[in-house]
Amino acid sequence: MNELFIYNTEARKKERFIPIDPKNVRMYVCGVTVYGNAHIGNARPYTAFDILFRLLRHRYGEDHVTYARNITDIDDKIMQRATDEGVGIKAISRRYAKIFQADIAELGSLVPTLEPKATDHLPEMIKMMRTLIEKGHAYEAEGHVMFDVTSMSNYGRLSRHSRDELVAGARVDVAPYKRDAADFVLWKPSSKDQVGWGSPWGRGRPGWHLECSCMIEKHLGVEIDIHAGGQDLIFPHHENEIAQSECAHGHNFVRYWMHNGYLTVDGVKMSKSLGNFHTIREVLDQHGGEATRLSLLTAHYRQPVDFSHDNATEQKRRLDRWYRLTDGIEASDTVPETVIDALSDDLNTPMAIAALDALASPKTAADLKAGANFMGFLMQSNESWFRGEVPEGVSTEAIEAMIQARNQARLNKDFAESDRIRDSLLEQGIVLEDSADGTIWRRAD
Ligand SMILES: [Zn+2]
Incomplete structure (x- = not known):
């Protein structure tokens, strides 16, 4: 260390x-x-x-x-x-x-x-x-x-x-x-x-x-x-x-x-007369605790930070990805050194967040979870995090089961079946994203 x-x-x-x-x-x-x-x-x-x-x-x-x-x-x-x-x-x-x-x-x-x-x-x-x-x-x-x-x-x-x-x-x-x-x-x-x-x-x-x-x-x-x-x-x-x-x-x-440093809202100083004055409560009600926390930590603490709904939404997406990757995964016992080292350099939170992103793959999901937990993220169950995210009538278990079935179909080179499953999920409002590290899902915009 x-x-x-x-x-x-x-x-x-x-x-x-x-x-x-x-x-x-x-x-x-x-x-x-x-x-x-x-x-x-x-x-x-x-x-x-x-x-x-x-x-x-x-x-x-x-x-x-x-x-x-x-x-x-x-x-x-x-x-x-x-x-x-x-x-x-x-x-x-x-x-x-x-x-x-x-x-x-x-x-x-x-x-x-x-x-x-x-x-x-x-x-x-x-x-x-x-x-x-x-x-x-x-x-x-x-x-x-x-x-x-x-x-x-x-x-x-x-x-x-x-x-x-x-x-x-x-x-x-x-x-x-x-x-x-x-x-x-x-x-x-x-x-x-x-x-x-x-x-x-x-x-x-x-x-x-x-x-x-x-x-x-x-x-x-x-x-x-x-x-x-x-x-x-x-x-x-x-x-x-x-x-x-x-x-x-x-x-x-x-x-x-x-x-x-100071906080601005949409690039300008917050003030009641400008109508860009937000209480903590209003922001929490709109974006939730973890996305708000992450957006506050995306700037180094000595630099100004600009709060915007777009940024909070972007951080919510980042957290969605981290949550999906760590679903059902137990956090490692130790906090990743890359996270500790970034924070040990005058609380460099942007660098620590980048270190978490670098761990955002199925192979290192346990480390991602440990590092995120250390900074106060991924503290909820996936079920409660995605509540309201999954379209009505669809369960996260059902989505995961269909992804498994699709993976099996792809292994069997049954691409017609794999496409059928993907299209069926899309009809239910779920988009699949494939990468070298595996498949993750998100709600269609
Ligand atoms: Zn004082």
């Missing part, structure tokens, strides 16, 4: 992965803010980094990898939705967390080891803010607790943003009580009718960045191996996580930062 290389955003290059403790490899992926149905772009990190989780488990052992993916269950958008519906924030966050978890499970991603919720960590957040104030990295101002970016000499090192960009990124929080325009919020006050928690600085609620720093410290430790998320999180979110954790602990926070 080759070494594992991953592209580290902080170093801006591929690096060999060396875990802090191979007996407990720790990875964290920023989760979703649960205030509505997640869109298909949200699904990308949770499929790409699911592949990472699987690969780490393969390399270090299933019990030696801890994957935490948080749930942000306090946020102004959640509060707004709760107000609109006249319910508490828990009613909103529980509803959408459940939907999100069901969507991601249907996409074939493994359940993370831990799914901590922000609101379960208020004591940890208050403790971290106290530490940051004591060490001179944060200050209180008008019920807020602000992080003082001038107190950290290498603030901005992950995004490599200029001073102007850092200020522009923090501009959303323009406020007279800021000492520096780039300072960011750790804690903000809540009005009487807003959700809030008691703190030494008055009743309020945490800033988003603080949540992740505290959940990571509590569940994974002061320093972790891999922190991942969408590239839109590099600044300010991840930059600010680094600032909080490193200034509170006086210790390096993350060894490897990984970021996935």
